[in-house]
Amino acid sequence: MIVVKLGGSLYNTPELRAWLNILDEVANQQPIIIVPGGGPFANQVRDAQQLHQFDDSHAHHMAILAMAQFGLLIKGIIPNCQMFYFPTDKLVTTPKGLSVWLPNKSLLSQAEIMHSWTITSDSLALWLANKLNTEQLILVKRNYLNNNRSITELSKLGVVDTSFQHLFSQTSVPSQIVDAQDHQHFSERLADNTDSILFL
Numbered sequence: 001m002i003v004v005k006l007g008g009s010l011y012n013t014p015e016l017r018a019w020l021n022i023l024d025e026v027a028n029q030q031p032i033i034i035v036p037g038g039g040p041f042a043n044q045v046r047d048a049q050q051l052h053q054f055d056d057s058h059a060h061h062m063a064i065l066a067m068a069q070f071g072l073l074i075k076g077i078i079p080n081c082q083m084f085y086f087p088t089d090k091l092v093t094t095p096k097g098l099s100v101w102l103p104n105k106s107l108l109s110q111a112e113i114m115h116s117w118t119i120t121s122d123s124l125a126l127w128l129a130n131k132l133n134t135e136q137l138i139l140v141k142r143n144y145l146n147n148n149r150s151i152t153e154l155s156k157l158g159v160v161d162t163s164f165q166h167l168f169s170q171t172s173v174p175s176q177i178v179d180a181q182d183h184q185h186f187s188e189r190l191a192d193n194t195d196s197i198l199f200l
Contacts, residue, residue: 001031001095002136002190005125007180008039008070009142015180019140020078022183026190027098033084033132034100035125036074041066042120060115061108067121068102075100086128101128112167120161130171136190137175144179 004023010016023032038045045062048054075081084099088106103124113119113127122139129137141159149157151165159177168175178189 001033001132001134002138003033003035003125003129003132003134004138004140005035005121006037006074007139007141008037008042008121010037010140010180011039011070013142013180015142015183017077018183019180019186020074020081022186024078024081024098026187030190031095032098033095033128033134034071034074034081034098035121035128036067036070036100037121038063038066039070041069046117056117057115059117060119061105063117063120064103064105064107064124067124068104071100071102086131114163118161119163122160123163123167126164126167126171126173126175129173129175130167134173137173138189139175139177140180141177142180144177 006016006019010019023034026032042063045059045066048062049056049059071083075083078098080098082095082097082099084095084101085104085106086101087110088104107113107124108115110127113124125139126137139160144159149159151160151168154160154177155162155165176189178186182189
């Protein structure tokens, strides 16, 4: 089982459907759980917080719901995609085929997840992959050039959120970042991801 985080920046691009189609195909051989980014829904939360000046804890809760909205959009595009509510739904057996994670308020009680913008869907995807003990985490990003940068550098550049490095140091889940336009080579990357694994 692998976790694939689809960045919210794919929302209005042809790459979104391309990735969903290839993930749906690959999931016939290996279970895949999609973690949706927040996309325009999370941007609305940021705008609302700036306008109304409420605290980060409430914004964090709203951002989680923004991810769930994007997840429901994904479910609408790929109807056979299963909805996965973790930790509300306990993982008794490995989900088969393609699933999409719909995070909800149950995340708010997880001690290791701070209620702030330092944790976004990147860190939440890593948290989920670690909790489920998956074989791999793949973060799909737009305009990502693999220059073998460290996680510290990636965090400073804003490629991953600022909490990702700390969470990564506490997990053994192999992780890699893939450019959104590289969907055609996704199967090959699953077979050999040596050059893309993130190291501290």
